[in-house]
Amino acid sequence: MPPPSRACYDSPWKTALTxxxxxxxxxxxxxxxxxxxxxRRPRFLDKELAQTGCGAHPAGRVADKLARVHLRDGSEQWVMVHIEVQAQRDDALARRVLAYNYRIFEQYGQPVASLVLLADDSPGWKPSAFHNTVLGTVMGISFATAKLLDHSGRTDELLASGNPFAIVTLAHLRTQQTRGSVADRYAAKWQLTKLLYDRGWRKERIIILFKVINWMMTLPEQWESRYWEAINRLERSRKVEWISPLEESFIEKGRLKGLKQGMAQGLEQGLERGREEGAAQLLERQLAQRSAPYRRR
Incomplete structure (x- = not known):
């Protein structure tokens, strides 16, 4: 049996965070x-985040968010909260958090809190600081992190939680755990989908979490069709219609758009690496050509 389709993390996390x-x-x-x-309602500043130069996506980064919030103690009128979700190990992460934190601070002149969710599958990787010390000068940052893998042994607790991110966490973990089996991913996806009907949430939240689950836990076309047929049967048996045919088409279009964006992003990263490698090779050839006359002497 072929493995599941390539997972899509970017669009689901951005949708859930918003x-x-x-x-x-x-x-x-x-x-x-x-x-x-x-x-006091947070104000999202995603366009402004891109203008600071933090909009590009290094390897493994799937979502980021910038919000302006107010503190309860009144110590600051407002502060910036920069959220980053990192889906794979990247040893440059801590240094990048420092760079982004400073760019945002420079842009707004307000304190910036950097919060990083590590959604990778490396249990021992938990960066939380970057510092340089030289000649009495200290430069660096310490930031708060959370490790998604820490929730992998808390399945019952997550299934019972009323927080929507318990389901998002389970969807991400199950996507990682079922890379090699379509049947296992389908079963996990169907379990989480049925769970939505038992939460008593308003329709808007259910639709959004449907999108998150469906986009993240990708399946081959045949299994995806089976999934939607099962949803239709479930809704008929419960005499509800959370997902209308029109909404289903929008969700599927969104999923396909997310997959295309992920493929394009991967292609761009590959091209960028190719450009960097090509530039390095060109430099090596130029240096070799320049040093050749000296070697002949």
């Missing part, structure tokens, strides 16, 4: 969440 920013912080960063004044 929909339930407070729930994300409550789930992964409860101490920081408790200090924010949620009576």
């Amino acid at each position: 929909h339930a920013f407070r729930a994300f912080l409550e789930f992964y960063f409860p101490a920081q969440c408790a200090r924010i004044d949620w009576r």
